[in-house]
Amino acid sequence: MSAFAADNGLVRPSEGRVLAGVCAGLARRFGLRPNTVRVLFLLSCLLPGPQFLVYLALWLLMPSEV
Known part of the structure; x- marks a missing residue:
């Protein structure tokens, strides 16, 4: 698990995913x-802003749960 996930507890669970x-x-x-x-x-997403870019960044930065 990366330091990013260890510091704040953010991981992408292996179960219950819809997309990522x-x-x-x-x-x-x-x-x-x-x-x-x-x-x-x-x-x-109805508002202007970088929502999709933030989602993609989190997808890349958040490690997958093992």
Whole structure:
């Protein structure tokens, strides 16, 4: 596990993924339901901003759970 994940507990879970596991990992880290985080992400896509770039960056930076 990388230092990034060890420091803040962010990992992409091996189960419960829909696309890459980013929303599920964020939900686990912050004690939320995965579907809540997914809906919030989809709603945020209605606003201008770099949401997809942040998602892609998290996909690359968050290690997968082993």
